[in-house]
Amino acid sequence: xxxxxxxxxxxxxxxxxxxxxxxxxxxxxxxxxxxxxxxxxxxxxxxxxxxxxxxxxxxxxxxxxxxxxxxxxxxxxxxxxxxxxxxxxxxxxxxxxxxxxxxxxxxxxxxxxxxxxxxxxxxxxxxxxxxxxxxxxxxxxxxxxxxxxxxxxxxxxxxxxxxxxxxxxxxxxxxxxxxxxxxxxxxxxxxxxxxxxxxxxxxxxxxxxxxxxxxxxxxxxxxxxxxxxxxxxxxxxxxxxx
Amino acid sequence: xxxxxxxxxxxxxxxxxxxxxxxxxxxxxxxxxxxxxxxxxxxxxxxxxxxxxxxxxxxxxxxxxxxxxxxxxxxxxxxxxxxxxxxxxxxxxxxxxxxxxxxxxxxxxxxxxxxxxxxxxxxxxxxxxxxxxxxxxxxxxxxxxxxxxxxxxxxxxxxxxxxxxxxxxxxxxxxxxxxxxxxxxxxxxxxxxxxxxxxxxxxxxxxxxxxxxxxxxxxxxxxxxxxxxxxxxxxxxxxxxxxxxxxxxxxxxxxxxxxxxxxxxxxxxxxxxxxxxxxxxxxxxxxxxxxxxxxxxxxxxxxxxxxxxxxxxxxxxxxxxxxxxxxxxxxxxxxxxxxxxxxxxxxxxxxxxxxxxxxxxxxxxxxxxxxxxxxxxxxxxxxxxxxxxxxxxxxxxxxxxxx
Numbered sequence: 001x002x003x004x005x006x007x008x009x010x011x012x013x014x015x016x017x018x019x020x021x022x023x024x025x026x027x028x029x030x031x032x033x034x035x036x037x038x039x040x041x042x043x044x045x046x047x048x049x050x051x052x053x054x055x056x057x058x059x060x061x062x063x064x065x066x067x068x069x070x071x072x073x074x075x076x077x078x079x080x081x082x083x084x085x086x087x088x089x090x091x092x093x094x095x096x097x098x099x100x101x102x103x104x105x106x107x108x109x110x111x112x113x114x115x116x117x118x119x120x121x122x123x124x125x126x127x128x129x130x131x132x133x134x135x136x137x138x139x140x141x142x143x144x145x146x147x148x149x150x151x152x153x154x155x156x157x158x159x160x161x162x163x164x165x166x167x168x169x170x171x172x173x174x175x176x177x178x179x180x181x182x183x184x185x186x187x188x189x190x191x192x193x194x195x196x197x198x199x200x201x202x203x204x205x206x207x208x209x210x211x212x213x214x215x216x217x218x219x220x221x222x223x224x225x226x227x228x229x230x231x232x233x234x235x236x237x238x239x240x241x242x
Numbered sequence: 243x244x245x246x247x248x249x250x251x252x253x254x255x256x257x258x259x260x261x262x263x264x265x266x267x268x269x270x271x272x273x274x275x276x277x278x279x280x281x282x283x284x285x286x287x288x289x290x291x292x293x294x295x296x297x298x299x300x301x302x303x304x305x306x307x308x309x310x311x312x313x314x315x316x317x318x319x320x321x322x323x324x325x326x327x328x329x330x331x332x333x334x335x336x337x338x339x340x341x342x343x344x345x346x347x348x349x350x351x352x353x354x355x356x357x358x359x360x361x362x363x364x365x366x367x368x369x370x371x372x373x374x375x376x377x378x379x380x381x382x383x384x385x386x387x388x389x390x391x392x393x394x395x396x397x398x399x400x401x402x403x404x405x406x407x408x409x410x411x412x413x414x415x416x417x418x419x420x421x422x423x424x425x426x427x428x429x430x431x432x433x434x435x436x437x438x439x440x441x442x443x444x445x446x447x448x449x450x451x452x453x454x455x456x457x458x459x460x461x462x463x464x465x466x467x468x469x470x471x472x473x474x475x476x477x478x479x480x481x482x483x484x485x486x487x488x489x490x491x492x493x494x495x496x497x498x499x500x501x502x503x504x505x506x507x508x509x510x511x512x513x514x515x516x517x518x519x520x521x522x523x524x525x526x527x528x529x530x531x532x533x534x535x536x537x538x539x540x541x542x543x544x545x546x547x548x549x550x551x552x553x554x555x556x557x558x559x560x561x562x563x564x565x566x567x568x569x570x571x572x573x574x575x576x577x578x579x580x581x582x583x584x585x586x587x588x589x590x591x592x593x594x595x596x597x598x599x600x601x602x603x604x605x606x607x608x609x610x611x612x613x614x615x616x617x618x619x620x621x622x623x624x625x626x627x628x629x630x631x632x633x634x635x636x637x638x639x640x641x642x643x644x645x
Contacts, residue, residue: 067558067638088562095560106555106642110257120559122246167559 013076014175014207015041015064020073022059033059035230036073043174046201046208048218051227057211058179060227064209065098065177066090078174095123099168099206103180105160107152113139113163114148120171138170139163142196158189162196169200176200178210182217194220244572247565251573254545255580262577265541268534269581269621270588273614275527277589278596280610283520285593285602287513294509300339300475301372303503304331304465304482320499322461325449327489331465335481337473342368345452345462349418351401351445358404361444362418364452364462370429372466380412380427383448391450393423399431400442416445421455423447475504528617534581535621542574542629553633554641567634574626575619582618586611 182190
């Protein structure tokens with residue numbers, strides 16, 4: 001159904017939202033979270049998604065992450081119409097192409113860093129020995145060599161987020177979706193995390209879409225997309241592309 | 243993938259050792275109860291069968307009244323048997339080794355200042371032959387004693403023990419009701435019967451003595467018959483039935499008002515009783531398995547709620563619904579199988595101890611062990627399914643947001 005590891009450097013658009021709306025509730029109680037937004041993100045971009053709470057950016061991220069479906073409009077991911085997929089098909093899409101980093105890290109408690117990183121590989125059905133090696137490589141890449149056997153409780157917030165990033169990139173995803181990755185970290189740790197993300201974007205060509213409140217963090221991105229009241233605020237678009 | 247899930251389940255269980263052990267307690271108790279009950283029940287059945295076979299497989303019993311009644315059952319209104327019946331049976335029917343008419347009465351046996359309530363059986367020497375019983379001391383009745391109804395008796399070992407203790411009993415006079423009689427013999431010890439009663443708790447006196455000096459009538463309660471070796475008891479049984487119908491003038495088509503049981507029938511009846519008992523106790527134990535299953539469901543629901551964020555994370559990074567379902571289902575099944583195995587071990591230990599205490603053989607029944615294990619696994623599947631499905635169907639967005 002979905003081919004893994006097609007060429008990440010392809011120039012065609014990776015993500016294309018067209019007139020996407022999301023409505024919660026029906027009738028007079030209907031509440032629009034997204035009001036017909038269109039957004040195109042190309043392979044290798046680093047996009048910061050900004051906007052106040054309730055502006056629709058989280059909803060947009062959920063749709064981009066194939067966790068949620070639009071009420072109207074189309075979401076084309078590498079040419080695949082996501083809204084036509086079943087729940088399990090979307091799960092396969094996520095495990096094949098996407099990596100997730102959350103504000104609250106969402107690591108498994110009482111589970112070592114290495115095993116946390118191995119988790120997505122388990123669902124890809126990768127054999128233990130290969131998996132272990134790949135997990136160690138990913139932890140090395142985020143600068144956590146030597147911390148493999150520590151559990152989240154034994155790691156600092158910054159280290160936990162780096163484990164989470166290792167977990168997201170261990171599958172060699174084409175897109176990394178980060179939902180306020182620095183939201184729970186102090187500024188020094190935040191910078192470390194952002195430098196890490198920038199490096200993966202540059203060196204590995206991973207497309208990164210990151211939600212953030214902080215303009216400091218958004219500066220690391222090549223492009224900023226601002227959400228207001230369910231619309232994309234075009235006046236605010238900055239960066240290489242408008 | 244299966245082993246991944248299995249080890250994951252093991253780890254989750256190990257994380258909450260106390261909670262997990264309390265959860266499986268219901269299953270442990272249920273399985274242990276089933277194993278214990280069934281093993282002891284099988285032991286009891288085997289013992290009953292063995293005891294009865296030791297009486298001799300060629301034993302038959304004629305009693306008045308219809309249908310199957312256990313030994314010591316209630317008296318019926320049917321016409322009693324007479325000594326003549328026994329005589330006619332022994333004369334008319336071929337292939338018999340011995341025929342013993344037996345009259346019974348409860349009485350208190352008294353010697354000096356000691357007394358003991360026991361059963362007085364009036365019969366002949368054939369009684370000893372039929373029951374394959376030897377004397378430990380003394381002698382059997384003489385023909386003269388039997389014919390004229392002398393006041394002599396042979397004691398069962400329990401009665402001897404209660405009245406005489408370590409003293410010599412032969413030649414002493416004991417009193418039973420109005421009858422005073424001299425002890426001429428003591429029976430060998432037989433121990434407990436299959437029905438739990440003491441076989442050695444009896445006094446044998448000549449039938450005529452019982453009829454004349456205690457009962458005051460000519461009735462007998464049963465006729466014990468042993469067929470010669472190699473003679474079919476089924477055929478003998480049929481012959482006796484035909485003869486008895488004739489003697490009691492039962493019209494064709496009417497039911498017998500007496501009953502002839504051969505050993506096969508007695509075995510069936512007694513083992514039937516213990517089997518019903520075993521089944522009943524097994525059913526009670528099965529209920530506790532059900533309760534155990536509900537315990538597992540409860541704790542799995544708690545576990546699913548506790549791990550909502552974990553489930554959300556797993557779903558987000560690409561776990562399929564069925565993979566999450568399997569994770570929790572396997573966890574429930576591993577839990578309940580642990581309970582099952584622990585229960586089997588406990589049950590076998592308890593059964594072994596119980597068998598020793600009750601004096602029945604310990605019979606290991608691999609069938610029931612296997613069944614108990616399967617059942618506990620099934621409990622895990624049935625009661626783990628609902629919580630597992632709940633986990634699998636979570637909305638990853640909601641689950642990730644869960645505090």
